Amino acid sequence: MDAFFVSVEELFDPSLKGKPVVVGGRPNERGVVSAASYAARAFGVHSAMPLRTAYKLCPQAIFVDGHPERYRECSHQVYDVLRSFSPLVEMASIDEAYLDMTGTERLHGPPMRAAHKLHQKMKDQTKLNCSVGIAASRLVAKISSDQAKPNGVLWVIPGQEAAFLAPLDVRKVPGVGKVTEKNLHTLGIRKVGDLALLDDAFLEQRFGKWGMALAGKSRGLDAGGWFDSEIGAEEGPKSISHEHTFNEDTADMAQIEPTLARLCEMVGRRLREHGLHARTVQLKLRYSDFSTITRAQSISRATQLDTELFERIRELFRHNWKEGAGVRLLGVHVSGWADGEQQLDLMDEGRHEKWKQALAAADRMRDRFGESAVSLAAGLRGNFRERAHENPVGLPGKKK
DNA sequence: TCTGGGGTCCTAGGACCC
């Protein structure tokens, strides 16, 4: 999808159309740009840029908060359109998908005809623009859809992959970020075509596992690497996490502990939604100087209960926090799913059952009245005023 | 430039087991 978050915001407020728009928050907040309209991009604003920087570059831009629930809803509509073209659809992210069009020629016609039909139907049904890349591999299809933006269609004819890729900057290859780009540049490699000339073994030794895949891809080959899996394989999450950056750094336990509790609640809730039990709990701690540590603990009995998560997290925090040091960010991360609940000893059984029932009731309350309806964290007497904006729009406000 | 939040994958070292 093209400038997805911005385009969705424009659906809700058509007056934004054509103007420089920045999605992500207020310009004086800690945060980065989630998406910028094409008009804002003309000023050098781009996603991942600090909001304050975006403001300096383009003070006349309209800054709006993101609305994840709106994007999810639109993403579902996008999915429905795609599914009407092929049963093999894989959403790669909220605004990006792969379709396996094998065998749909009788129905949709040759590639360009099918792509234009898809383009049109997307616009008709969602009022959103997208770009379509067509190729014999996922990697080339992805890159060609990037090249087709905005609002375009691009087909890389089989056999032309290497010629298509050769003149592109290495940065265009998904997986090549800032660091790898710099490393490649010091080797004098700037274009994908330069990569294609190098020796496989050299690339693997220098860039690890996917160096090899990269080498092959740069020649348009389709062997090896993450991009070759089947399209449409549905898998659950491998980890769940929530984190929070304070508007101002804090060393105040009256602020820190309730925040940890709140994060544990959010994680616990999602665990229960997915029916998962986590075996590893991880704390993330970022100090004022931006140095960041993670501390994990695996537990013998997997859990999905807020209270058990919080016990572990609080312990990890107390053992690893440099006391008095300003905290910028706190995060709670769980992974390592267990098959289910193990046997509890009789002592724990009753307590455990009570918490389970209480949390199930809390989940139902949140479904009805919104995320801030009930909270263990509130009982810890913290100041959550700065989190007030996180109550999703469209849900009723705070209920006592 | 003063740096979000939710994820995935990879690397590397160490404990531990046979």
Place this chain on the structure above:
DNA sequence: TCTGGGGTCCTAGGACCC
């Protein structure tokens, strides 16, 4: 005792993606 090899699990950190 001067030291193998294969495997798994755990932990920490980092690159990268949207």
